[in-house]
Amino acid sequence: MEKRKSMEWEQKTLTSELTQGKELAKQLMNNLHPSASQEKRDILISKILFSYEKALSLLKRDVGSDGEYNHIPNTMLESPASFGNSSPMSEISDQDCKNKNVFKKRKTMPRWTEEVKVYSGTGVDASLDDGYSWRKYGQKDILGATYPRGYYRCTHRGTQGCLATKQVQKADADPSTTVVTYRGEHTCSQVLQLARSSASSLAKQASTGNQNATREAEKPKASQEMSFSFGAGLRVKTEDLDTREDDIFPSFSFPSTPIEPENVGDHIFCATLMENDLMDGYSPTFASPAATFEPDYLQAVSPCQMSSFGLGHDYVQTSESGLSEIISAPTSVTNSPIGDFGFSLDDLDFHHFENTESFAYES
DNA sequence: AAAATTTGACCGGG
DNA sequence: CCCGGTCAAATTTT
Numbered sequence: 001m002e003k004r005k006s007m008e009w010e011q012k013t014l015t016s017e018l019t020q021g022k023e024l025a026k027q028l029m030n031n032l033h034p035s036a037s038q039e040k041r042d043i044l045i046s047k048i049l050f051s052y053e054k055a056l057s058l059l060k061r062d063v064g065s066d067g068e069y070n071h072i073p074n075t076m077l078e079s080p081a082s083f084g085n086s087s088p089m090s091e092i093s094d095q096d097c098k099n100k101n102v103f104k105k106r107k108t109m110p111r112w113t114e115e116v117k118v119y120s121g122t123g124v125d126a127s128l129d130d131g132y133s134w135r136k137y138g139q140k141d142i143l144g145a146t147y148p149r150g151y152y153r154c155t156h157r158g159t160q161g162c163l164a165t166k167q168v169q170k171a172d173a174d175p176s177t178t179v180v181t182y183r184g185e186h187t188c189s190q191v192l193q194l195a196r197s198s199a200s201s202l203a204k205q206a207s208t209g210n211q212n213a214t215r216e217a218e219k220p221k222a223s224q225e226m227s228f229s230f231g232a233g234l235r236v237k238t239e240d241l242d243t244r245e246d247d248i249f250p251s252f253s254f255p256s257t258p259i260e261p262e263n264v265g266d267h268i269f270c271a272t273l274m275e276n277d278l279m280d281g282y283s284p285t286f287a288s289p290a291a292t293f294e295p296d297y298l299q300a301v302s303p304c305q306m307s308s309f310g311l312g313h314d315y316v317q318t319s320e321s322g323l324s325e326i327i328s329a330p331t332s333v334t335n336s337p338i339g340d341f342g343f344s345l346d347d348l349d350f351h352h353f354e355n356t357e358s359f360a361y362e363s
Numbered sequence: 364a365a366a367a368t369t370t371g372a373c374c375g376g377g
Numbered sequence: 378c379c380c381g382g383t384c385a386a387a388t389t390t391t
Contacts, residue, residue, distance in 0.1 A: 135366090135367065135368085136367075136368055136369085137368090137382095137383065137384075137385095138369090138370085138382070138383055138384080139368090139369075139370075140380090140381065140382070140383095142380085142381075143379095143380070143381090149381085149382095151381095151382065151383075153383095155366095155367090167382090
């Protein structure tokens with residue numbers, strides 16, 4: 001059916017991803033002058049890694065034969081067992097073929113969910129900052145779990161109707177690990193913010209008056225600072241609950257040559273990532289928080305917003321099971337000037353409405 | 364004062 | 378009725 005289509009699509013994405021990586025590497029090479037700031041290089045490196053990571057995830061997904069998507073084999077992380085096993089998602093993935101209908105009930109089903117394990121460095125800053133701003137709206141004790149689960153929604157709900165949501169819960173097995181489950185996509189024009197927790201002390205100083213520390217924190221007027229101090233994020237699973245066929249993959253008629261390498265200026269790496277992200281907004285690519293945006297909505301926003309990763313460290317969380325893919329947090333990017341292109345808005349809108357599910361609150 | 368978090372009530376599915 | 382998820386009033390933080 002349209003599986004073919006999606007494969008084509010993935011291939012395209014893959015290609016551009018690799019191309020991008022190559023391009024970035026090139027940039028890096030040209031950036032070797034001692035004059036070049038270290039951070040700039042770090043950023044490039046982060047991006048390169050990100051590209052590879054992404055490309056790899058695409059490949060992996062392809063390999064799978066069953067159903068729609070298939071993700072990473074990393075489901076070995078057992079810890080918050082209660083989670084992975086009993087979660088509705090897993091069930092679904094099992095029987096997905098048989099009752100696609102079930103999905104039809106777009107009532108409460110989020111577009112997709114993505115579970116990410118984050119190892120937060122011991123003590124100090126156990127920052128779990130993915131660059132988005134969330135507002136906590138609830139907390140619950142979950143039956144088998146030792147730690148409560150926190151519920152967050154994008155701060156820009158209400159103002160921009162962003163439906164992204166996430167749940168955070170410490171792994172009862174290993175408190176140093178936190179399981180973050182993202183659901184829904186960001187439709188807001190997210191202006192990434194500097195993690196306050198991560199460099200808490202530093203950040204604080206910065207905001208308090210040490211503008212020095214802020215140097216890089218605010219050059220782009222758009223200020224998309226992302227300090228991605230994601231610890232080693234262990235991607236555990238990524239599920240796409242939506243199996244409808246017609247929906248995703250709108251006909252995106254993007255330039256077949258997404259990125260014109262040459263255009264990518266030295267410091268303008270923004271454009272590049274965009275499309276890709278744009279595209280896989282529908283397929284949970286990988287490292288969560290990143291990548292998802294849609295061109296519609298009120299985001300007039302700057303044509304080119306970029307994000308820089310906080311090239312943080314990627315700790316390899318080795319603790320249990322040396323597995324782990326290190327994922328240095330990627331980041332997202334935003335929308336484009338493209339607002340109205342080949343995107344069949346209908347699809348998108350539809351999409352939104354669906355998501356609008358339980359939206360009728362707001363007094 | 365405004366924004367974010369806390370926390371028990373409330374709601375809907377199973 | 379239980380449980381996970383969300384609401385919303387009260388409260389804390391900024």
